[in-house]
Amino acid sequence: MTALPELDVPGVLRLHAAAEPAVPLVFDSPHSGSIYPEGFRPAVAIAALRPAEDAFVDDLFAAAPGKGAALLEALFPRLYVDPNRNETDMDPAHVDGPWDGPPLQPGPKARLGQGLVWMRRPPGLPVYDGKIAAADLRARIDDYHRPYHAALGRMLDWAAGRFGGYYHINCHSMPAVATAMSAEPEGAVRPDFVLGTRDGTTTGPALIDCVRNYLSARGYDVRVDHWYKGVEIVRLAGDPARGRHSLQIEINRRLYMDERKIEKSAGYADMKTVITGLIDELRRFAAAHLPGPK
Ligand SMILES: [Zn+2]
Numbered sequence: 001m002t003a004l005p006e007l008d009v010p011g012v013l014r015l016h017a018a019a020e021p022a023v024p025l026v027f028d029s030p031h032s033g034s035i036y037p038e039g040f041r042p043a044v045a046i047a048a049l050r051p052a053e054d055a056f057v058d059d060l061f062a063a064a065p066g067k068g069a070a071l072l073e074a075l076f077p078r079l080y081v082d083p084n085r086n087e088t089d090m091d092p093a094h095v096d097g098p099w100d101g102p103p104l105q106p107g108p109k110a111r112l113g114q115g116l117v118w119m120r121r122p123p124g125l126p127v128y129d130g131k132i133a134a135a136d137l138r139a140r141i142d143d144y145h146r147p148y149h150a151a152l153g154r155m156l157d158w159a160a161g162r163f164g165g166y167y168h169i170n171c172h173s174m175p176a177v178a179t180a181m182s183a184e185p186e187g188a189v190r191p192d193f194v195l196g197t198r199d200g201t202t203t204g205p206a207l208i209d210c211v212r213n214y215l216s217a218r219g220y221d222v223r224v225d226h227w228y229k230g231v232e233i234v235r236l237a238g239d240p241a242r243g244r245h246s247l248q249i250e251i252n253r254r255l256y257m258d259e260r261k262i263e264k265s266a267g268y269a270d271m272k273t274v275i276t277g278l279i280d281e282l283r284r285f286a287a288a289h290l291p292g293p294k
Contacts, residue, residue, distance in 0.1 A: 165243020
């Protein structure tokens with residue numbers, strides 16, 4: 001039996017897993033990183049950038065490896081370069097100097113200031129004085145974005161090879177209220193949880209039902225594909241016809257943290273208990289429904 005590959009990259013990513021994960025269950029937390037790379041020169045203090053982080057999400061799911069699943073964690077901040085964006089999702093008007101990569105094609109996220117490199121920070125203020133040097137963009141892709149995708153891809157391929165498929169949970173948090181940087185109207189109040197499936201294309205219905213039923217039974221307001229439909233990671237990871245099921249989960253930060261201070265709130269311990277129970281539920285589900293191609 002092949003053991004998991006060595007995947008850790010200092011300052012970039014960390015894989016938490018037993019050498020032989022016992023179930024085809026993989027979690028990843030792409031936005032909880034808070035190690036701001038040396039040489040990063042924003043126009044404002046780091047504290048002003050931290051609301052872009054999905055703070056504590058890695059810790060909320062920290063029980064996963066102890067329960068036979070795997071958890072991949074990005075260590076760098078998503079605002080520096082966002083693993084949940086395609087590497088072309090960048091406005092060429094924000095890049096200084098000749099670009100040697102594939103043509104940049106800004107999509108809706110880049111137009112909101114939150115493409116591959118975030119040019120705006122919540123609630124919509126600039127991150128930099130000017131543009132990003134093309135060489136800087138190249139380095140962020142080569143040294144952070146691609147290694148993250150390579151590690152997640154190897155982890156998922158390993159699970160597919162071992163178990164015939166996988167259940168992948170892409171873990172995020174969302175601000176309690178939409179800002180000017182959000183897709184929905186500014187001031188819109190978010191539900192407790194939003195599950196993203198890109199309109200049912202990244203996973204079969206059984207995984208959605210498992211997560212929705214567990215959370216709904218605990219009194220939470222759970223929506224599916226409600227503004228947060230999932231972006232690049234579930235798009236790449238999900239291929240349900242081949243037994244590769246991928247679901248994004250967004251947790252409302254109001255339930256467990258002070259969004260202004262970036263501190264855990266009184267609700268944190270309860271939320272961690274709920275998420276740990278969700279991991280148990282998913283482990284039972286994955287063991288009972290091996291995800292091979294149908
Ligand atoms: Zn996120």
